[in-house]
Amino acid sequence: MNIDSMRGLTLMDLVSDRNGFLAVYPEGVSGGWNAGGLRSKSSENDVAYIADLLRHLQTKYSVDRQAIYACGISNGGQMVQKLACDLSDQIAAIGVVAITGIDSMCKSCSARRCMPVMFFIGTDDPLCPSQNSGVKQLGGLGEALGIGDLPVTPQLAKLADIMTAEEIVEFWAQHNGAGSPRQERMPDKNTRDGCTVSKETFGGGDREVILYTIEGGGHSWPGGMGFVIEGKLGKTCMDVNASELLWEFFRTHRRR
Numbered sequence: 001m002n003i004d005s006m007r008g009l010t011l012m013d014l015v016s017d018r019n020g021f022l023a024v025y026p027e028g029v030s031g032g033w034n035a036g037g038l039r040s041k042s043s044e045n046d047v048a049y050i051a052d053l054l055r056h057l058q059t060k061y062s063v064d065r066q067a068i069y070a071c072g073i074s075n076g077g078q079m080v081q082k083l084a085c086d087l088s089d090q091i092a093a094i095g096v097v098a099i100t101g102i103d104s105m106c107k108s109c110s111a112r113r114c115m116p117v118m119f120f121i122g123t124d125d126p127l128c129p130s131q132n133s134g135v136k137q138l139g140g141l142g143e144a145l146g147i148g149d150l151p152v153t154p155q156l157a158k159l160a161d162i163m164t165a166e167e168i169v170e171f172w173a174q175h176n177g178a179g180s181p182r183q184e185r186m187p188d189k190n191t192r193d194g195c196t197v198s199k200e201t202f203g204g205g206d207r208e209v210i211l212y213t214i215e216g217g218g219h220s221w222p223g224g225m226g227f228v229i230e231g232k233l234g235k236t237c238m239d240v241n242a243s244e245l246l247w248e249f250f251r252t253h254r255r256r
Contacts, residue, residue, distance in 0.1 A: 001076075003027045009073070009224045015243045019251075022061060026053055028079075035078035037102035038161040046079060047086045054090060069250040071095030073221055074127065078102055084117070085109035092255035093117070095246040098219045100128050101168035103161050114176040114206045116253045120242050121165045122195075122217025124234050129157040130165045169202070169211050178203025181211075188239055195237035197222075206256065210249065212240060 003025040007013060016023035026049070028034075032041025050070075057063055070080040070091050077099035084094045085105065093116035100121070121128045131154055154164050163171070173181075179202065186197035195216040202209040212222070218234015220226030223241030226233050 001073075002031070006073075006076075009221050009226060010243050011224060012243045015247050019247055021247070022057070022063070024053070024057065026050065032075050033072075033079035033082075035075060035082045035102060036105040037078070038104075041075050047082060050083055051087060051090070065090070066254045066256075067092055067250075068255070069093050069095070069246075069253075071097065071246050073097040074099050074219065078105075081105065081117075084115045085111045088112050088115060090255070091115070093250050093253040095242070095249065096120070096168075097221055097242055098122060098125055098128065100157075100165050101163040101171065103158070103163050103167075106163065106168070106171050109175070111175065113256075115172065116176075116206060116208045116249070117172045118210045118212070118246060118249045119165075119169060120212045120214060120217075120222055120240075122214040122219065122234065122237070124216055125219045127219055128165050129154045129162065132166075165211075165213075169200075169209060173202040173209045176203055176207040176209060178207045178209050186212075186239060190238040193238040194235045195239060197237060197239050206253065208253070212242075212245070 006025050012023050028042055028046060029044045030042045034040050034042040034044050034046045054068065058065065068090055070083050071094060072080045077096040078101065080094045081096060081101055082105055083091050088111035095118045097120045157164065181200035181202045184199045186199055188196050195214050198213045198215065200211045214222060214237045216235055217237045220233045220236040221242050222237040223243060224236065226236040
């Protein structure tokens with residue numbers, strides 16, 4: 001993906017315009033991010049790049065330094081977790097869409113404070129292994145990524161340094177010292193999208209970790225424009241809007 005495709009997918013500009021915050025779309029040098037792990041998409045020092053970008057923005061705009069947030073999908077979701085670990089003195093909260101986490105990165109995480117996190121994970125997303133699922137086929141997504149229709153299991157994911165959905169949520173909940181989750185079923189607002197949503201909330205305040213599980217959801221941005229290429233990404237949930245929910249989440253969390 002690039003800047004334009006991210007803007008089109010998330011429609012975050014609409015949320016930014018309505019709520020008066022600065023939306024920024026960085027782009028990795030090689031079309032991906034160096035988030036660590038065994039199969040990093042880049043060899044660039046992208047943490048330094050984001051730190052430089054933040055300094056640049058702070059010279060051009062009136063930026064509230066206690067209210068800087070990062071969100072991303074897929075490899076971008078891995079990258080914002082690396083930012084949460086390496087730039088915890090600048091990032092107030094993060095949002096992760098359609099990806100889990102990198103085991104080696106989490107084991108070396110140097111975040112010096114609690115990090116509020118919001119996740120959106122689809123049960124039919126082959127790049128998000130789960131302890132409760134069996135074999136997932138990459139299908140059209142694998143073709144789009146140029147790696148073919150490979151089978152994905154929690155065991156194979158572990159060999160590839162990829163955590164399950166349960167493991168990555170537990171990692172951040174434990175890091176934040178959050179307690180047992182409160183569970184909630186979300187209204188099925190769009191009965192034609194083939195998806196339903198459940199919500200789990202761990203902790204509260206600065207310790208908060210929220211997981212939206214998209215039953216039937218694919219490798220997509222809920223409420224976004226992913227349905228236009230549904231054949232490759234899987235179903236896009238229209239019951240919730242990730243961009244709206246992320247902003248509602250972010251605005252309640254300030255770096256202290």
